[in-house]
Amino acid sequence: MDKVQAFGKNFSATFSPFATRTQQYVKEQLGQVEDKTELPPDYIELEKRVDALKQVHQKMLQVTSQYSNEAYDYPPxxxxxxxxxxxTITEKVHLLSNATTPAEAQAAFTAPPTAxxxxxxxNHAIGRASLASSQLIQRNSAGAGEDPLAIALEKYALACEKVGEAxxxxxAQIQSRFLAAWSTTLNTNINFATRARKGVENSRLMLDAAKAKAKHGGAAFSLPGQARGDEHDEEHMTEEQRVEIEQAEDEFVGQTEEAVGVMKNVLDTPEPLRNLADLIAAQLEYHKKAYxxxxxxxxxVDGLQVEQEVGRHESFAE
Known part of the structure; x- marks a missing residue:
């Protein structure tokens, strides 16, 4: 029986604050609250900045998450x-270089996968198409010597594969140094700020509920239009009510100060800018290698084109 009573006390202690906050929140939504504790302007400004930072992370991650999808530029x-x-294209070119007959070349080109x-x-798709085109020309120009276009397409295929690997x-760099970092900021640091702000809101609701309880003599929750208890001014507060309000005020101030510290920490961290620099560095390195x-x-390829033009003019001259 003692255990049941103890459980009832613990449940009541846990449930009562939640019920009080919920009741106060509903009253505010229904317009039954005359006075609502205002948050400091600086605090509200911090909230706006944190909300903006959260939206920035969500918007950027929504787009840049495509870097986790290998086929984001693969033609549908x-x-x-x-x-x-x-x-790989490199493997196929190596096998083709050892082929001595069209049949061997075809077998090398269609060799079973090894990985x-x-x-x-x-870029890989362009490379594969270029190599296939090179072989198509070679197979249909047997005995005519090396075709400049076939040679150029094979070299282009190898280059495209290198660009694709870059x-x-x-x-991979963007995934590890930008996406992972920004996701951590969004799901950890900004979430910490969100929880701290929730603590402020909860403590404000408890404070305003305590004030309302003292002011209206503990009147129960009522719907719009229903009569409320007689109002009491501060002179008629009981000592218990004064203590309850003071404790609620201390909790509200403490939660607000904590949330301010958390939000400033989120806003002041250099990580997002450092991660953006990493994103740009990875893109720069890729475009540099491609160049x-x-x-x-x-x-x-220009040289092959010039040779072809010279050979064409010489054949015409003959």
């Missing part, structure tokens, strides 16, 4: 087969 109209994705399927990125390296790869390829 592409239909690549199991063999297309079976080996996981190749990446589905736009893009995957960029994505270097294509800059090395461009003069080679």
């Amino acid at each position: 109209n592409i239909r690549e087969s199991f063999n297309d994705l079976g080996r 996981k399927p190749q990446p589905k990125t736009f 893009r995957l390296a960029q994505d 270097e790869i294509l800059s090395e390829l461009a003069p080679v």
